[in-house]
Amino acid sequence: MVYHMSFGDLLPYWDVLARGLLYTIVLTLVSTVAGLMVGTAGAWARSFGPKWAAYAVGAYVELIRNTPFIVQLFFVFFGLPAIGVKMTESEAAFLAMVINLGAYSTEIIRAGIQAVPKGHLEAAASLAMSRLETFRYVVLKQAFMKVYPALSSQIVIVMLGSAVVSQISAEDLTYAANFVQSRNFRAFEVYLVAALLYLLLAIAMRAILRGIGRALFPKA
Amino acid sequence: MSLVDIQDVRKNFGPLEVLKGVSIEIGRGDVAAIIGRSGSGKSTLLRCINGLEEFQAGAITVDGMAVGKTDLRTLRRHVGMVFQQFNLFPHLTAGQNVMLAPTVVAKMQKGEARDTAAGLLEKVGLAGKFDAYPSQLSGGQQQRVAIARALAMQPTVLLCDEITSALDPELVNEVLRVVEQLASEGMTLILVTHEMRFARDVGTKLIFMHQGRVHEEGAPKTLFANPQTPELAQFVTGAH
Amino acid sequence: MIEFSFAIILENLLLATRWTILLSLIAFVSGGLVGLLVLFGRVSKHEVLRLLTAGYIEFFQGTPLLMQLFLLFFGIALFGVEVSPWVAAWLALTFWTSAFLSEIWRGCVESVPRGQWEASGTLAMTYMEQMRYVILPQAMRIAVAPTVGFSVQVIKGTALASIIGFVELTKAGTMLNNATFRPFLVYSLVALIYFCLCFPLSWCSKRLEARLNVAR
Numbered sequence: 313m314v315y316h317m318s319f320g321d322l323l324p325y326w327d328v329l330a331r332g333l334l335y336t337i338v339l340t341l342v343s344t345v346a347g348l349m350v351g352t353a354g355a356w357a358r359s360f361g362p363k364w365a366a367y368a369v370g371a372y373v374e375l376i377r378n379t380p381f382i383v384q385l386f387f388v389f390f391g392l393p394a395i396g397v398k399m400t401e402s403e404a405a406f407l408a409m410v411i412n413l414g415a416y417s418t419e420i421i422r423a424g425i426q427a428v429p430k431g432h433l434e435a436a437a438s439l440a441m442s443r444l445e446t447f448r449y450v451v452l453k454q455a456f457m458k459v460y461p462a463l464s465s466q467i468v469i470v471m472l473g474s475a476v477v478s479q480i481s482a483e484d485l486t487y488a489a490n491f492v493q494s495r496n497f498r499a500f501e502v503y504l505v506a507a508l509l510y511l512l513l514a515i516a517m518r519a520i521l522r523g524i525g526r527a528l529f530p531k532a
Numbered sequence: 533m534s535l536v537d538i539q540d541v542r543k544n545f546g547p548l549e550v551l552k553g554v555s556i557e558i559g560r561g562d563v564a565a566i567i568g569r570s571g572s573g574k575s576t577l578l579r580c581i582n583g584l585e586e587f588q589a590g591a592i593t594v595d596g597m598a599v600g601k602t603d604l605r606t607l608r609r610h611v612g613m614v615f616q617q618f619n620l621f622p623h624l625t626a627g628q629n630v631m632l633a634p635t636v637v638a639k640m641q642k643g644e645a646r647d648t649a650a651g652l653l654e655k656v657g658l659a660g661k662f663d664a665y666p667s668q669l670s671g672g673q674q675q676r677v678a679i680a681r682a683l684a685m686q687p688t689v690l691l692c693d694e695i696t697s698a699l700d701p702e703l704v705n706e707v708l709r710v711v712e713q714l715a716s717e718g719m720t721l722i723l724v725t726h727e728m729r730f731a732r733d734v735g736t737k738l739i740f741m742h743q744g745r746v747h748e749e750g751a752p753k754t755l756f757a758n759p760q761t762p763e764l765a766q767f768v769t770g771a772h
Numbered sequence: 773m774i775e776f777s778f779a780i781i782l783e784n785l786l787l788a789t790r791w792t793i794l795l796s797l798i799a800f801v802s803g804g805l806v807g808l809l810v811l812f813g814r815v816s817k818h819e820v821l822r823l824l825t826a827g828y829i830e831f832f833q834g835t836p837l838l839m840q841l842f843l844l845f846f847g848i849a850l851f852g853v854e855v856s857p858w859v860a861a862w863l864a865l866t867f868w869t870s871a872f873l874s875e876i877w878r879g880c881v882e883s884v885p886r887g888q889w890e891a892s893g894t895l896a897m898t899y900m901e902q903m904r905y906v907i908l909p910q911a912m913r914i915a916v917a918p919t920v921g922f923s924v925q926v927i928k929g930t931a932l933a934s935i936i937g938f939v940e941l942t943k944a945g946t947m948l949n950n951a952t953f954r955p956f957l958v959y960s961l962v963a964l965i966y967f968c969l970c971f972p973l974s975w976c977s978k979r980l981e982a983r984l985n986v987a988r
Contacts, residue, residue, distance in 0.1 A: 390955035
């Protein structure tokens with residue numbers, strides 16, 4: 313049997329795919345911002361926080377890093393409502409992504425904090441800066457500068473991982489692809505186009521993140 | 533006939549010309565010391581001799597083999613090299629470092645290579661260090677292992693690229709003594725060095741490089757006592 | 773209606789875990805083998821080979837694993853060959869793993885200092901001899917920790933095989949949830965089992981890395 317590929321059958325559905333792509337972009341954007349905030353707070357707690365907080369954050373990080381994202385997503389979407397926390401598909405997708413990126417970025421930013429020379433902390437302390445001030449003005453930017461490449465690639469990984477949110481019917485690019493192939497029966501073509509859209513998005517994100525990095529840390 | 537014949541060699545890195553027509557002849561048994569400021573092109577010249585760097589014009593022959601035309605492997609079997617940073621293989625013991633090329637490249641039997649290696653380590657004063665890893669040795673000891681490693685291939689000529697520059701001052705002499713012994717045995721040596729006293733006392737030929745050219749050359753004692761150019765005079769007094 | 777006790781849920785999950793482990797093992801091994809081939813292509817002297825492998829890596833690292841699963845599952849079917857979810861999952865995970873491992877290993881090869889290439893080169897070794905006796909032994913020592921670390925990603929990656937219908941741990945969880953309506957319990961257990969599989973490997977990887985840093 314010879315199969316003839318036909319991408320023409322995709323054309324009527326271009327707006328469906330476009331909307332899915334937009335959803336993926338917005339979801340990635342908001343969960344990146346929130347995830348990095350969680351990560352920063354987590355890294356602070358791990359490095360400078362009280363002992364109990366450091367342990368709690370450590371457990372959170374290990375738990376997330378050692379379980380699949382799809383299980384985290386199912387837990388949030390199916391598990392939490394069972395104990396009374398109800399949410400929409402989009403809210404669950406967002407929450408799961410933030411929890412996931414939060415854990416990874418906690419670990420990455422913490423590594424950056426550890427790489428800040430001890431002398432800088434002592435210098436800040438002798439300038440009578442408080443621990444929070446030291447963190448805010450001396451440690452944080454240096455730490456981010458050191459781990460920015462690692463953070464960037466983690467953000468791209470999280471974007472690619474977001475394809476899974478289609479499984480709770482959040483209407484992202486993969487969900488759109490599933491929908492289109494159920495209508496035009498051109499599964500391979502649809503998924504190939506979707507995969508290439510993801511690839512373009514990943515390449516574009518890397519370029520944008522590099523640009524942001526250059527603007528934020530001109531000397532690095 | 534000279535053993536190493538360098539004729540009008542030119543080399544540039546992009547727009548930067550580092551060798552601007554260098555010609556040197558080195559005979560069998562010569563100990564040639566190349567001196568000069570950093571950036572004068574002396575290390576680059578040395579690295580051209582065994583094909584670590586390519587050059588754009590001119591010719592180098594070693595024992596009749598034209599560099600660039602002769603198969604690199606054949607050439608390098610006859611040209612040994614010792615580096616400033618030792619470059620010992622960290623995952624192998626001192627003995628294994630010395631044995632590696634004879635067994636892999638020259639297809640020598642393990643037992644024979646082991647005996648050769650032990651003999652060479654003894655020669656450089658490290659008889660008890662056969663099973664020590666590089667990380668367990670001092671810089672001077674590592675550099676002596678590196679010399680033994682190069683000698684194991686029985687090179688016709690040995691290139692030494694600032695081999696004492698990375699060493700603590702108190703470790704320099706143990707390495708220089710080994711080189712001096714090699715010289716007395718008739719090994720042909722080409723050294724890029726900052727050790728002026730060594731160049732004067734052990735060298736048979738002194739080459740002063742300046743801005744990518746051979747600025748002055750001759751017998752070391754004569755040249756040190758009576759430099760012909762202001763650049764060498766300044767370099768010699770500045771170096772002391 | 774059958775009453776599902778905690779013990780039955782756990783038992784069924786553990787039985788399905790066998791498939792997660794098996795798929796992980798097979799995908800990791802075959803991915804490693806393919807990865808080695810890709811690595812040699814990536815560091816080869818032939819430009820065409822380098823470009824091809826770079827494109828391969830870019831595709832499998834730059835698209836979601838889920839898309840790769842779908843493409844293989846539906847793509848092979850185009851040739852009139854019936855694919856089981858098991859085979860599609862194995863193939864997709866193999867390609868995906870090989871792309872990541874080859875890049876990890878390339879980093880290790882490139883982190884061997886240039887002086888090692890020069891020193892072995894001046895000893896008249898050929899490229900293959902340099903690789904075999906000098907570069908790879910050193911690169912492999914550096915590679916152990918990140919390679920073990922990546923095995924965790926492979927185990928987590930197998931969870932996506934559930935989406936194309938392969939019954940492993942995650943799929944078993946979904947099925948048990950549909951039967952018991954106890955999602956909080958079921959997915960907690962599923963997560964816990966994954967954690968028990970992955971955490972020891974993560975821990976090992978971290979220890980190995982720390983030991984290597986001390987040794988240097």
